[in-house]
Amino acid sequence: MPPLTAYAAIVAARFRCLIQYRAAALGGLVTQVFFGVVRLTILAAFYAAAPAQASMPLPQATGYIWLGQATLLLIPWRADADVAEQVRSGAVAYELTRPLDLYAQWFARSLAWRTAPMLLRMLPMFAFAMGALAWLAPSWALAPPSAAALAAWLACFLGAVLVSSAVTTLLSVSLLWTLTADGVAILVSTCATIFGGLVIPLPLFPDWSQPLLRALPFAGMLDLPARVFTGGLAPSDAPWVLAHQLGWTVILVGLGRWLLARGLRRLVVQGG
Protein backbone atom coordinates (compact mmCIF):
# COMPACT_ATOMS: atom_id res chain seq x y z
CA MET A 1 0.00 0.00 0.00
CA PRO A 2 1.47 3.34 -0.99
CA PRO A 3 2.03 5.88 1.76
CA LEU A 4 -0.75 7.99 3.16
CA THR A 5 1.14 11.18 2.32
CA ALA A 6 0.40 10.62 -1.38
CA TYR A 7 -3.33 10.60 -0.72
CA ALA A 8 -3.02 13.52 1.67
CA ALA A 9 -1.29 15.41 -1.14
CA ILE A 10 -4.20 14.61 -3.46
CA VAL A 11 -6.73 15.82 -0.89
CA ALA A 12 -4.74 19.02 -0.31
CA ALA A 13 -4.28 19.79 -4.00
CA ARG A 14 -7.92 19.11 -4.77
CA PHE A 15 -9.01 21.18 -1.77
CA ARG A 16 -6.87 24.12 -2.85
CA CYS A 17 -8.33 23.87 -6.31
CA LEU A 18 -11.95 23.73 -5.13
CA ILE A 19 -11.83 26.67 -2.73
CA GLN A 20 -11.08 28.97 -5.65
CA TYR A 21 -14.69 29.11 -6.76
CA ARG A 22 -15.75 32.30 -4.99
CA ALA A 23 -18.76 33.12 -7.12
CA ALA A 24 -20.19 29.63 -6.72
CA ALA A 25 -19.69 29.84 -2.96
CA LEU A 26 -21.42 33.21 -2.75
CA GLY A 27 -24.28 32.11 -4.98
CA GLY A 28 -24.68 28.92 -3.00
CA LEU A 29 -24.66 30.81 0.26
CA VAL A 30 -27.41 33.18 -0.83
CA THR A 31 -29.54 30.34 -2.21
CA GLN A 32 -29.10 28.22 0.87
CA VAL A 33 -30.00 31.10 3.20
CA PHE A 34 -33.06 31.88 1.09
CA PHE A 35 -34.28 28.30 1.18
CA GLY A 36 -33.51 28.16 4.89
CA VAL A 37 -35.90 31.07 5.42
CA VAL A 38 -38.55 29.41 3.23
CA ARG A 39 -38.25 26.15 5.13
CA LEU A 40 -38.46 27.99 8.45
CA THR A 41 -41.63 29.77 7.35
CA ILE A 42 -43.27 26.46 6.45
CA LEU A 43 -42.09 24.92 9.69
CA ALA A 44 -43.44 27.85 11.77
CA ALA A 45 -46.82 27.57 10.04
CA PHE A 46 -46.85 23.83 10.68
CA TYR A 47 -46.03 24.26 14.36
CA ALA A 48 -48.67 27.01 14.72
CA ALA A 49 -51.36 24.79 13.21
CA ALA A 50 -50.47 21.48 14.82
CA PRO A 51 -49.91 21.32 18.55
CA ALA A 52 -48.00 18.03 18.22
CA GLN A 53 -44.67 19.36 19.32
CA ALA A 54 -43.77 16.38 21.40
CA SER A 55 -41.14 14.89 19.13
CA MET A 56 -39.13 18.08 18.61
CA PRO A 57 -39.52 21.57 20.13
CA LEU A 58 -39.58 24.48 17.67
CA PRO A 59 -36.21 26.06 18.58
CA GLN A 60 -34.56 22.68 18.03
CA ALA A 61 -36.33 22.27 14.69
CA THR A 62 -35.17 25.76 13.70
CA GLY A 63 -31.57 24.88 14.52
CA TYR A 64 -31.97 21.56 12.70
CA ILE A 65 -32.99 23.38 9.54
CA TRP A 66 -30.08 25.81 9.71
CA LEU A 67 -27.68 22.92 10.21
CA GLY A 68 -29.20 21.15 7.23
CA GLN A 69 -28.75 24.25 5.08
CA ALA A 70 -25.19 24.80 6.28
CA THR A 71 -24.08 21.23 5.57
CA LEU A 72 -26.27 20.79 2.49
CA LEU A 73 -23.28 19.99 0.28
CA LEU A 74 -22.66 16.81 2.23
CA ILE A 75 -25.37 15.32 0.04
CA PRO A 76 -23.68 13.17 -2.61
CA TRP A 77 -25.54 14.64 -5.53
CA ARG A 78 -23.42 13.36 -8.37
CA ALA A 79 -20.29 11.44 -9.33
CA ASP A 80 -16.91 13.12 -9.61
CA ALA A 81 -16.98 14.96 -12.95
CA ASP A 82 -13.28 14.42 -13.63
CA VAL A 83 -13.59 10.70 -13.02
CA ALA A 84 -16.66 10.64 -15.28
CA GLU A 85 -14.64 12.28 -18.03
CA GLN A 86 -11.81 9.79 -17.55
CA VAL A 87 -14.16 6.84 -17.72
CA ARG A 88 -15.93 8.19 -20.78
CA SER A 89 -12.71 8.85 -22.67
CA GLY A 90 -11.00 5.68 -21.51
CA ALA A 91 -8.24 7.66 -19.80
CA VAL A 92 -9.05 5.93 -16.53
CA ALA A 93 -6.75 3.09 -17.60
CA TYR A 94 -3.86 5.51 -17.67
CA GLU A 95 -4.48 6.32 -14.01
CA LEU A 96 -3.19 2.85 -13.34
CA THR A 97 0.31 3.89 -14.38
CA ARG A 98 0.61 5.63 -11.03
CA PRO A 99 1.69 3.54 -8.07
CA LEU A 100 -1.53 4.27 -6.25
CA ASP A 101 -4.61 2.41 -5.18
CA LEU A 102 -7.32 3.73 -7.48
CA TYR A 103 -10.10 3.50 -4.89
CA ALA A 104 -8.08 5.42 -2.32
CA GLN A 105 -7.25 8.02 -4.94
CA TRP A 106 -10.92 8.52 -5.79
CA PHE A 107 -11.88 8.55 -2.12
CA ALA A 108 -9.28 11.26 -1.49
CA ARG A 109 -10.80 13.33 -4.29
CA SER A 110 -14.31 12.81 -2.86
CA LEU A 111 -13.11 13.87 0.55
CA ALA A 112 -11.81 17.19 -0.78
CA TRP A 113 -14.87 17.71 -2.95
CA ARG A 114 -17.31 17.07 -0.10
CA THR A 115 -15.52 19.43 2.28
CA ALA A 116 -14.01 22.40 0.42
CA PRO A 117 -17.14 23.95 -1.14
CA MET A 118 -19.17 23.15 1.98
CA LEU A 119 -16.76 24.80 4.40
CA LEU A 120 -16.76 27.91 2.23
CA ARG A 121 -20.51 28.24 2.76
CA MET A 122 -20.90 26.74 6.21
CA LEU A 123 -18.85 29.29 8.11
CA PRO A 124 -20.61 32.41 6.77
CA MET A 125 -23.92 30.58 7.20
CA PHE A 126 -23.21 29.98 10.87
CA ALA A 127 -22.21 33.62 11.25
CA PHE A 128 -25.51 34.64 9.70
CA ALA A 129 -27.81 32.21 11.49
CA MET A 130 -26.13 32.42 14.87
CA GLY A 131 -24.96 36.05 14.80
CA ALA A 132 -26.98 38.33 12.54
CA LEU A 133 -30.30 36.53 13.03
CA ALA A 134 -29.94 36.42 16.82
CA TRP A 135 -29.95 40.18 16.66
CA LEU A 136 -32.54 40.69 13.91
CA ALA A 137 -35.05 37.91 14.58
CA PRO A 138 -34.07 35.93 17.64
CA SER A 139 -36.85 33.35 17.30
CA TRP A 140 -35.50 32.38 13.84
CA ALA A 141 -31.88 32.15 14.89
CA LEU A 142 -29.67 29.14 15.38
CA ALA A 143 -29.11 28.75 19.12
CA PRO A 144 -25.42 28.41 19.99
CA PRO A 145 -24.59 24.91 21.29
CA SER A 146 -22.98 24.13 24.62
CA ALA A 147 -19.24 23.45 24.52
CA ALA A 148 -19.87 19.72 24.97
CA ALA A 149 -22.47 19.67 22.21
CA LEU A 150 -20.14 21.56 19.90
CA ALA A 151 -17.28 19.10 20.50
CA ALA A 152 -19.61 16.13 20.02
CA TRP A 153 -21.00 17.70 16.84
CA LEU A 154 -17.50 18.27 15.42
CA ALA A 155 -16.72 14.56 15.81
CA CYS A 156 -20.04 13.56 14.23
CA PHE A 157 -19.53 16.09 11.46
CA LEU A 158 -16.25 14.38 10.54
CA GLY A 159 -18.06 11.04 10.59
CA ALA A 160 -20.69 12.52 8.26
CA VAL A 161 -17.95 13.65 5.86
CA LEU A 162 -16.64 10.08 5.74
CA VAL A 163 -20.04 8.53 4.99
CA SER A 164 -20.77 11.15 2.38
CA SER A 165 -17.37 10.68 0.71
CA ALA A 166 -17.85 6.92 0.64
CA VAL A 167 -21.22 7.34 -1.10
CA THR A 168 -19.70 9.86 -3.55
CA THR A 169 -16.91 7.42 -4.37
CA LEU A 170 -19.47 4.69 -4.86
CA LEU A 171 -21.23 6.93 -7.39
CA SER A 172 -17.90 7.40 -9.17
CA VAL A 173 -17.29 3.66 -9.21
CA SER A 174 -20.74 3.10 -10.71
CA LEU A 175 -19.52 5.12 -13.71
CA LEU A 176 -17.65 2.04 -14.90
CA TRP A 177 -21.03 0.53 -15.75
CA THR A 178 -23.28 3.50 -16.33
CA LEU A 179 -20.84 5.97 -17.96
CA THR A 180 -22.79 8.98 -16.71
CA ALA A 181 -24.07 7.84 -13.29
CA ASP A 182 -26.85 10.45 -13.63
CA GLY A 183 -29.66 8.02 -12.85
CA VAL A 184 -27.94 6.54 -9.84
CA ALA A 185 -26.97 9.99 -8.62
CA ILE A 186 -30.55 11.29 -8.81
CA LEU A 187 -31.76 8.26 -6.88
CA VAL A 188 -29.08 8.59 -4.21
CA SER A 189 -29.38 12.35 -3.79
CA THR A 190 -33.17 12.15 -3.57
CA CYS A 191 -32.92 9.47 -0.90
CA ALA A 192 -30.31 11.52 0.94
CA THR A 193 -32.50 14.62 0.81
CA ILE A 194 -35.58 12.87 2.18
CA PHE A 195 -33.98 10.37 4.53
CA GLY A 196 -31.35 12.86 5.67
CA GLY A 197 -34.12 15.12 6.98
CA LEU A 198 -33.80 17.98 4.49
CA VAL A 199 -37.49 17.97 3.51
CA ILE A 200 -39.03 17.22 6.89
CA PRO A 201 -36.83 16.83 9.98
CA LEU A 202 -36.57 13.10 10.65
CA PRO A 203 -37.94 13.34 14.23
CA LEU A 204 -41.23 14.57 12.74
CA PHE A 205 -41.69 11.36 10.72
CA PRO A 206 -44.14 8.78 12.14
CA ASP A 207 -42.87 6.81 15.11
CA TRP A 208 -43.04 3.45 13.33
CA SER A 209 -40.57 4.67 10.68
CA GLN A 210 -38.00 5.95 13.16
CA PRO A 211 -35.92 2.75 13.57
CA LEU A 212 -35.68 2.33 9.80
CA LEU A 213 -34.79 5.99 9.17
CA ARG A 214 -32.14 5.91 11.85
CA ALA A 215 -30.57 2.74 10.46
CA LEU A 216 -30.07 4.17 6.96
CA PRO A 217 -26.70 5.72 6.11
CA PHE A 218 -28.41 9.00 5.13
CA ALA A 219 -29.27 9.72 8.78
CA GLY A 220 -25.55 9.83 9.51
CA MET A 221 -24.92 12.52 6.92
CA LEU A 222 -27.24 15.33 8.01
CA ASP A 223 -29.82 14.27 10.58
CA LEU A 224 -27.83 12.78 13.45
CA PRO A 225 -25.06 15.43 13.53
CA ALA A 226 -27.73 18.18 13.41
CA ARG A 227 -29.54 16.64 16.34
CA VAL A 228 -26.31 16.49 18.32
CA PHE A 229 -25.71 20.19 17.58
CA THR A 230 -29.21 21.34 18.53
CA GLY A 231 -29.47 19.22 21.66
CA GLY A 232 -31.98 16.67 20.37
CA LEU A 233 -29.33 14.11 21.15
CA ALA A 234 -27.10 14.46 24.21
CA PRO A 235 -23.32 14.75 23.73
CA SER A 236 -23.12 11.35 25.40
CA ASP A 237 -24.97 9.89 22.41
CA ALA A 238 -22.17 10.96 20.08
CA PRO A 239 -20.27 7.64 20.31
CA TRP A 240 -23.36 5.84 19.00
CA VAL A 241 -23.68 8.29 16.15
CA LEU A 242 -20.02 7.82 15.33
CA ALA A 243 -20.36 4.04 15.44
CA HIS A 244 -23.30 4.31 13.05
CA GLN A 245 -21.29 6.50 10.67
CA LEU A 246 -18.09 4.47 10.83
CA GLY A 247 -20.01 1.23 10.40
CA TRP A 248 -21.65 2.57 7.25
CA THR A 249 -18.33 3.94 6.02
CA VAL A 250 -16.75 0.49 6.34
CA ILE A 251 -19.66 -1.13 4.48
CA LEU A 252 -19.73 1.49 1.72
CA VAL A 253 -15.95 1.48 1.26
CA GLY A 254 -15.95 -2.32 1.13
CA LEU A 255 -18.71 -2.30 -1.47
CA GLY A 256 -16.95 0.39 -3.49
CA ARG A 257 -13.62 -1.45 -3.47
CA TRP A 258 -15.27 -4.71 -4.48
CA LEU A 259 -17.15 -3.08 -7.36
CA LEU A 260 -14.09 -1.17 -8.52
CA ALA A 261 -11.98 -4.34 -8.53
CA ARG A 262 -14.61 -6.04 -10.69
CA GLY A 263 -14.90 -3.05 -12.99
CA LEU A 264 -11.15 -2.77 -13.38
CA ARG A 265 -10.80 -6.42 -14.21
CA ARG A 266 -13.13 -5.84 -17.13
CA LEU A 267 -11.29 -2.68 -18.06
CA VAL A 268 -7.82 -4.21 -18.12
CA VAL A 269 -9.12 -7.16 -20.09
CA GLN A 270 -11.06 -5.23 -22.70
CA GLY A 271 -8.81 -2.18 -22.88
CA GLY A 272 -9.29 1.52 -22.28
Added chain:
Amino acid sequence: METEFLGPVGRALLGARPLLRGGLLDCATVHIVVEELVKTFRVAERAPGTLGALRGLVRRKERVHRALDGVSFTVSAGELVGYIGPNGAGKSTTIKILAGILVPDGGRVEIDGRVPWRQRVAHVARIGVVFGQRTQLWWDLPLIESLEMLRHIYRVPAPQFRVAFDELSALLELGPFLDTPVRQLSLGQRMRGDLAASLLHAPSILFLDEPTIGLDAVSKLAVRAFVKRQSRERGVTVLLTTHDLDDVEALCDRVIIIGDGAILSDGTLEELRRRVTPERWLTLELLGGAPDDVADPQARVIRREGDRVCLAFDPEEVSPAELIARLTRRHAVRDLLVEHPPIEAVIARMYGDAAGRGR
Protein backbone atom coordinates in the same frame (compact mmCIF):
# COMPACT_ATOMS: atom_id res chain seq x y z
CA MET B 1 25.10 -21.04 -26.96
CA GLU B 2 26.96 -20.57 -30.23
CA THR B 3 24.85 -17.64 -31.40
CA GLU B 4 25.83 -15.55 -28.40
CA PHE B 5 28.58 -13.78 -30.34
CA LEU B 6 26.07 -12.41 -32.82
CA GLY B 7 24.79 -9.85 -30.36
CA PRO B 8 21.17 -8.90 -29.93
CA VAL B 9 20.77 -7.87 -33.53
CA GLY B 10 22.15 -11.02 -35.02
CA ARG B 11 20.06 -13.13 -32.73
CA ALA B 12 17.02 -11.15 -33.59
CA LEU B 13 17.66 -11.65 -37.27
CA LEU B 14 18.16 -15.34 -36.81
CA GLY B 15 14.90 -15.46 -34.94
CA ALA B 16 15.43 -14.88 -31.26
CA ARG B 17 12.55 -16.95 -29.97
CA PRO B 18 14.27 -20.28 -29.38
CA LEU B 19 17.01 -18.62 -27.36
CA LEU B 20 14.57 -17.26 -24.83
CA ARG B 21 13.05 -20.53 -23.87
CA GLY B 22 16.01 -21.88 -21.99
CA GLY B 23 16.12 -18.78 -19.88
CA LEU B 24 19.62 -18.28 -21.17
CA LEU B 25 19.12 -14.56 -21.57
CA ASP B 26 17.55 -14.02 -18.18
CA CYS B 27 20.76 -12.60 -16.85
CA ALA B 28 21.19 -9.21 -15.23
CA THR B 29 21.54 -7.30 -18.47
CA VAL B 30 18.18 -8.30 -19.90
CA HIS B 31 15.68 -5.74 -18.78
CA ILE B 32 12.52 -6.66 -20.62
CA VAL B 33 11.47 -10.10 -21.77
CA VAL B 34 8.36 -10.44 -23.91
CA GLU B 35 7.44 -13.88 -25.10
CA GLU B 36 4.62 -15.00 -27.35
CA LEU B 37 2.40 -12.17 -26.24
CA VAL B 38 -1.22 -12.49 -27.35
CA LYS B 39 -4.00 -9.99 -26.84
CA THR B 40 -7.42 -10.11 -28.40
CA PHE B 41 -10.20 -7.58 -28.25
CA ARG B 42 -13.84 -8.20 -28.93
CA VAL B 43 -15.33 -5.69 -31.30
CA ALA B 44 -19.08 -5.39 -31.64
CA GLU B 45 -20.15 -5.24 -35.24
CA ARG B 46 -23.40 -4.35 -36.84
CA ALA B 47 -24.68 -4.25 -40.36
CA PRO B 48 -25.12 -0.74 -41.76
CA GLY B 49 -28.47 1.05 -41.81
CA THR B 50 -31.60 0.92 -39.72
CA LEU B 51 -32.21 -2.71 -40.49
CA GLY B 52 -28.72 -3.56 -39.28
CA ALA B 53 -29.28 -1.63 -36.07
CA LEU B 54 -32.55 -3.48 -35.47
CA ARG B 55 -30.92 -6.80 -36.15
CA GLY B 56 -28.25 -5.82 -33.63
CA LEU B 57 -30.98 -5.60 -30.98
CA VAL B 58 -31.74 -9.26 -31.42
CA ARG B 59 -28.43 -10.79 -32.20
CA ARG B 60 -25.08 -9.18 -31.50
CA LYS B 61 -22.27 -10.05 -33.78
CA GLU B 62 -18.84 -9.90 -32.27
CA ARG B 63 -15.63 -10.05 -34.11
CA VAL B 64 -12.48 -11.06 -32.29
CA HIS B 65 -9.61 -8.79 -33.19
CA ARG B 66 -6.15 -10.14 -32.49
CA ALA B 67 -4.24 -7.02 -31.56
CA LEU B 68 -1.13 -9.00 -30.67
CA ASP B 69 -0.49 -12.37 -32.15
CA GLY B 70 2.60 -13.93 -30.63
CA VAL B 71 4.95 -11.00 -30.13
CA SER B 72 8.38 -11.78 -28.68
CA PHE B 73 11.44 -9.66 -28.06
CA THR B 74 13.93 -8.83 -25.36
CA VAL B 75 15.47 -5.50 -24.47
CA SER B 76 18.77 -5.25 -22.67
CA ALA B 77 19.59 -2.65 -20.06
CA GLY B 78 20.46 0.70 -21.59
CA GLU B 79 19.12 -0.04 -25.06
CA LEU B 80 17.11 2.58 -26.93
CA VAL B 81 14.60 0.69 -29.02
CA GLY B 82 12.17 2.09 -31.54
CA TYR B 83 8.90 0.22 -31.81
CA ILE B 84 7.16 1.21 -34.98
CA GLY B 85 4.29 0.17 -37.15
CA PRO B 86 1.21 1.58 -38.84
CA ASN B 87 -1.92 2.58 -36.93
CA GLY B 88 -3.60 -0.40 -35.31
CA ALA B 89 -0.52 -2.60 -35.57
CA GLY B 90 -0.41 -3.24 -31.83
CA LYS B 91 2.21 -0.73 -30.65
CA SER B 92 0.14 0.91 -27.97
CA THR B 93 -1.34 -2.39 -26.86
CA THR B 94 2.17 -3.68 -26.25
CA ILE B 95 3.18 -0.58 -24.31
CA LYS B 96 0.01 -0.74 -22.22
CA ILE B 97 0.71 -4.35 -21.31
CA LEU B 98 4.32 -3.55 -20.43
CA ALA B 99 3.13 -0.62 -18.32
CA GLY B 100 0.83 -2.91 -16.37
CA ILE B 101 -2.48 -1.35 -17.37
CA LEU B 102 -3.66 -4.09 -19.71
CA VAL B 103 -3.71 -7.83 -19.11
CA PRO B 104 -2.73 -10.02 -22.07
CA ASP B 105 -4.56 -13.21 -23.02
CA GLY B 106 -1.41 -15.22 -23.36
CA GLY B 107 2.35 -15.09 -23.27
CA ARG B 108 4.88 -13.99 -20.75
CA VAL B 109 6.29 -10.61 -19.80
CA GLU B 110 9.00 -10.06 -17.28
CA ILE B 111 10.49 -6.69 -16.55
CA ASP B 112 13.26 -6.70 -13.96
CA GLY B 113 11.72 -9.94 -12.72
CA ARG B 114 8.27 -8.41 -12.34
CA VAL B 115 5.10 -9.37 -14.15
CA PRO B 116 3.60 -5.94 -14.82
CA TRP B 117 -0.10 -6.73 -14.43
CA ARG B 118 0.35 -8.96 -11.39
CA GLN B 119 2.50 -6.53 -9.39
CA ARG B 120 1.10 -3.35 -10.83
CA VAL B 121 1.82 -0.91 -8.02
CA ALA B 122 5.37 -2.20 -7.41
CA HIS B 123 6.00 -2.24 -11.14
CA VAL B 124 4.77 1.23 -12.06
CA ALA B 125 6.69 2.71 -9.14
CA ARG B 126 9.90 1.78 -10.96
CA ILE B 127 9.12 2.69 -14.53
CA GLY B 128 8.45 5.95 -16.32
CA VAL B 129 5.65 6.20 -18.88
CA VAL B 130 4.72 8.98 -21.25
CA PHE B 131 1.70 8.74 -23.49
CA GLY B 132 1.98 11.48 -26.09
CA GLN B 133 -1.77 11.72 -26.48
CA ARG B 134 -2.59 11.92 -22.77
CA THR B 135 -1.01 13.94 -20.07
CA GLN B 136 -0.02 12.36 -16.79
CA LEU B 137 -0.15 15.77 -15.14
CA TRP B 138 -3.08 17.24 -13.29
CA TRP B 139 -5.01 19.47 -15.60
CA ASP B 140 -5.95 22.10 -13.00
CA LEU B 141 -2.66 22.32 -11.18
CA PRO B 142 0.35 24.46 -12.02
CA LEU B 143 3.14 22.27 -13.39
CA ILE B 144 5.26 22.70 -10.29
CA GLU B 145 2.44 21.41 -8.08
CA SER B 146 1.91 18.40 -10.32
CA LEU B 147 5.58 17.56 -9.95
CA GLU B 148 5.40 18.09 -6.18
CA MET B 149 2.43 15.76 -6.07
CA LEU B 150 4.37 13.10 -7.95
CA ARG B 151 7.12 13.42 -5.38
CA HIS B 152 4.64 12.24 -2.74
CA ILE B 153 3.14 9.58 -4.95
CA TYR B 154 6.51 8.05 -5.84
CA ARG B 155 7.91 8.63 -2.35
CA VAL B 156 10.95 10.47 -3.60
CA PRO B 157 12.95 11.82 -0.64
CA ALA B 158 13.08 15.63 -0.68
CA PRO B 159 16.85 16.04 -1.33
CA GLN B 160 16.79 13.52 -4.15
CA PHE B 161 13.73 15.22 -5.60
CA ARG B 162 15.51 18.57 -5.47
CA VAL B 163 18.45 17.22 -7.47
CA ALA B 164 16.26 15.46 -10.04
CA PHE B 165 13.97 18.46 -10.32
CA ASP B 166 16.80 20.96 -10.82
CA GLU B 167 18.40 18.78 -13.46
CA LEU B 168 15.19 18.06 -15.38
CA SER B 169 14.01 21.62 -15.11
CA ALA B 170 17.31 22.90 -16.55
CA LEU B 171 17.48 20.31 -19.34
CA LEU B 172 13.87 20.72 -20.41
CA GLU B 173 13.80 24.47 -19.72
CA LEU B 174 10.69 24.25 -17.58
CA GLY B 175 11.41 27.50 -15.72
CA PRO B 176 9.18 29.90 -17.68
CA PHE B 177 6.01 27.84 -17.25
CA LEU B 178 6.43 26.10 -13.92
CA ASP B 179 3.64 28.16 -12.36
CA THR B 180 1.23 27.83 -15.29
CA PRO B 181 -1.70 25.43 -14.92
CA VAL B 182 -1.20 22.43 -17.16
CA ARG B 183 -4.37 23.15 -19.14
CA GLN B 184 -2.80 26.39 -20.39
CA LEU B 185 0.49 24.88 -21.56
CA SER B 186 1.27 24.48 -25.24
CA LEU B 187 1.65 20.94 -26.48
CA GLY B 188 5.44 21.24 -26.58
CA GLN B 189 5.57 22.62 -23.04
CA ARG B 190 3.19 19.96 -21.80
CA MET B 191 5.28 17.23 -23.35
CA ARG B 192 8.39 18.57 -21.66
CA GLY B 193 6.47 18.63 -18.40
CA ASP B 194 5.33 15.06 -18.96
CA LEU B 195 8.89 13.95 -19.67
CA ALA B 196 10.08 15.55 -16.45
CA ALA B 197 7.19 13.93 -14.58
CA SER B 198 8.11 10.50 -15.89
CA LEU B 199 11.71 10.74 -14.69
CA LEU B 200 11.45 12.39 -11.26
CA HIS B 201 11.64 9.06 -9.49
CA ALA B 202 14.71 8.03 -11.53
CA PRO B 203 13.20 4.94 -13.18
CA SER B 204 15.53 2.59 -15.03
CA ILE B 205 12.99 2.00 -17.79
CA LEU B 206 11.12 4.56 -19.80
CA PHE B 207 8.20 3.77 -22.09
CA LEU B 208 7.40 6.54 -24.55
CA ASP B 209 4.24 6.16 -26.59
CA GLU B 210 4.44 8.66 -29.46
CA PRO B 211 6.28 11.33 -27.49
CA THR B 212 6.67 13.66 -30.49
CA ILE B 213 3.14 13.47 -31.85
CA GLY B 214 1.86 16.89 -32.83
CA LEU B 215 5.00 18.73 -31.77
CA ASP B 216 6.65 21.46 -33.85
CA ALA B 217 10.15 20.93 -35.22
CA VAL B 218 11.93 22.73 -32.39
CA SER B 219 10.09 20.80 -29.68
CA LYS B 220 10.73 17.54 -31.48
CA LEU B 221 14.43 18.23 -31.52
CA ALA B 222 14.37 19.14 -27.83
CA VAL B 223 12.53 15.94 -26.93
CA ARG B 224 14.92 13.83 -29.00
CA ALA B 225 18.00 15.43 -27.52
CA PHE B 226 16.62 14.89 -24.05
CA VAL B 227 15.72 11.24 -24.57
CA LYS B 228 19.09 10.54 -26.14
CA ARG B 229 20.85 12.14 -23.22
CA GLN B 230 18.86 10.18 -20.64
CA SER B 231 19.73 7.01 -22.46
CA ARG B 232 23.41 7.75 -22.91
CA GLU B 233 24.26 9.44 -19.63
CA ARG B 234 21.99 7.65 -17.21
CA GLY B 235 21.70 4.33 -18.97
CA VAL B 236 17.91 4.43 -18.98
CA THR B 237 16.37 1.66 -21.07
CA VAL B 238 13.96 3.27 -23.51
CA LEU B 239 11.21 1.70 -25.57
CA LEU B 240 9.68 4.25 -27.88
CA THR B 241 6.78 4.06 -30.31
CA THR B 242 6.45 6.65 -33.01
CA HIS B 243 5.13 7.49 -36.42
CA ASP B 244 7.92 9.92 -37.02
CA LEU B 245 10.74 8.00 -38.59
CA ASP B 246 13.10 10.89 -37.97
CA ASP B 247 12.73 10.01 -34.30
CA VAL B 248 13.91 6.53 -35.07
CA GLU B 249 16.76 7.69 -37.24
CA ALA B 250 17.89 10.23 -34.68
CA LEU B 251 17.55 8.06 -31.61
CA CYS B 252 17.30 4.35 -31.94
CA ASP B 253 20.05 1.77 -31.99
CA ARG B 254 17.50 -0.84 -32.79
CA VAL B 255 14.14 -0.92 -34.47
CA ILE B 256 11.35 -3.40 -33.99
CA ILE B 257 8.69 -3.24 -36.65
CA ILE B 258 5.26 -4.57 -35.89
CA GLY B 259 2.46 -5.03 -38.36
CA ASP B 260 -0.91 -6.62 -37.73
CA GLY B 261 0.04 -7.89 -34.30
CA ALA B 262 3.21 -9.67 -35.35
CA ILE B 263 6.82 -8.62 -35.48
CA LEU B 264 8.03 -8.08 -39.02
CA SER B 265 11.59 -7.15 -38.30
CA ASP B 266 13.94 -6.59 -35.39
CA GLY B 267 17.44 -5.19 -35.82
CA THR B 268 19.52 -2.09 -36.42
CA LEU B 269 18.41 0.47 -38.95
CA GLU B 270 21.34 -0.54 -41.15
CA GLU B 271 20.32 -4.16 -41.18
CA LEU B 272 16.74 -3.25 -41.81
CA ARG B 273 17.77 -1.28 -44.86
CA ARG B 274 19.99 -4.03 -46.13
CA ARG B 275 17.35 -6.66 -45.63
CA VAL B 276 14.54 -4.81 -47.29
CA THR B 277 16.43 -3.08 -50.03
CA PRO B 278 20.12 -2.82 -50.84
CA GLU B 279 19.43 0.30 -52.88
CA ARG B 280 21.33 3.56 -52.63
CA TRP B 281 20.24 6.85 -54.02
CA LEU B 282 22.44 9.08 -56.17
CA THR B 283 21.37 12.69 -56.57
CA LEU B 284 23.05 14.75 -59.31
CA GLU B 285 22.90 18.50 -59.67
CA LEU B 286 23.59 19.38 -63.30
CA LEU B 287 25.37 22.47 -64.60
CA GLY B 288 22.65 24.11 -66.64
CA GLY B 289 21.92 20.78 -68.25
CA ALA B 290 18.79 19.04 -69.23
CA PRO B 291 18.14 16.38 -66.57
CA ASP B 292 15.78 14.62 -68.95
CA ASP B 293 18.78 13.17 -70.74
CA VAL B 294 20.23 11.51 -67.67
CA ALA B 295 19.80 7.78 -67.74
CA ASP B 296 21.85 4.67 -67.14
CA PRO B 297 21.14 1.01 -67.81
CA GLN B 298 22.17 0.06 -64.26
CA ALA B 299 20.19 2.74 -62.44
CA ARG B 300 16.57 3.72 -62.21
CA VAL B 301 15.47 7.34 -62.29
CA ILE B 302 13.29 8.12 -59.28
CA ARG B 303 12.55 11.79 -59.91
CA ARG B 304 13.69 14.85 -61.75
CA GLU B 305 13.13 18.36 -60.50
CA GLY B 306 14.78 21.52 -61.80
CA ASP B 307 18.40 20.76 -62.50
CA ARG B 308 18.43 17.79 -60.14
CA VAL B 309 17.93 14.16 -60.89
CA CYS B 310 17.76 11.30 -58.44
CA LEU B 311 18.68 7.74 -59.38
CA ALA B 312 18.38 4.51 -57.43
CA PHE B 313 20.97 1.77 -57.91
CA ASP B 314 22.06 -1.48 -56.36
CA PRO B 315 25.67 -1.23 -55.15
CA GLU B 316 26.07 -4.99 -55.60
CA GLU B 317 25.36 -4.58 -59.27
CA VAL B 318 27.31 -1.43 -59.99
CA SER B 319 29.76 0.26 -57.68
CA PRO B 320 28.97 3.88 -56.83
CA ALA B 321 32.38 4.97 -58.17
CA GLU B 322 31.78 3.34 -61.52
CA LEU B 323 28.30 4.80 -61.87
CA ILE B 324 29.44 8.28 -60.91
CA ALA B 325 32.38 8.12 -63.31
CA ARG B 326 30.09 7.07 -66.14
CA LEU B 327 27.55 9.79 -65.46
CA THR B 328 30.04 12.62 -64.92
CA ARG B 329 31.70 11.73 -68.22
CA ARG B 330 28.44 12.22 -70.07
CA HIS B 331 27.01 15.18 -68.15
CA ALA B 332 28.32 18.36 -66.59
CA VAL B 333 27.74 17.78 -62.89
CA ARG B 334 28.01 20.57 -60.34
CA ASP B 335 27.38 18.51 -57.25
CA LEU B 336 26.42 14.99 -56.28
CA LEU B 337 25.29 13.03 -53.26
CA VAL B 338 25.05 9.30 -52.53
CA GLU B 339 22.70 8.36 -49.73
CA HIS B 340 20.54 5.61 -48.30
CA PRO B 341 16.90 5.75 -49.21
CA PRO B 342 14.96 7.50 -46.46
CA ILE B 343 13.65 5.10 -43.85
CA GLU B 344 10.07 5.87 -44.90
CA ALA B 345 10.72 4.31 -48.28
CA VAL B 346 12.29 1.27 -46.65
CA ILE B 347 9.43 0.75 -44.27
CA ALA B 348 6.72 1.39 -46.81
CA ARG B 349 8.34 -1.35 -48.83
CA MET B 350 8.42 -3.65 -45.85
CA TYR B 351 4.71 -3.15 -45.07
CA GLY B 352 3.99 -3.69 -48.74
CA ASP B 353 5.94 -6.95 -48.76
CA ALA B 354 4.25 -8.19 -45.61
CA ALA B 355 0.81 -7.38 -46.93
CA GLY B 356 1.62 -9.07 -50.24
CA ARG B 357 2.86 -12.21 -48.50
CA GLY B 358 0.06 -12.32 -45.99
CA ARG B 359 -3.07 -12.50 -48.09
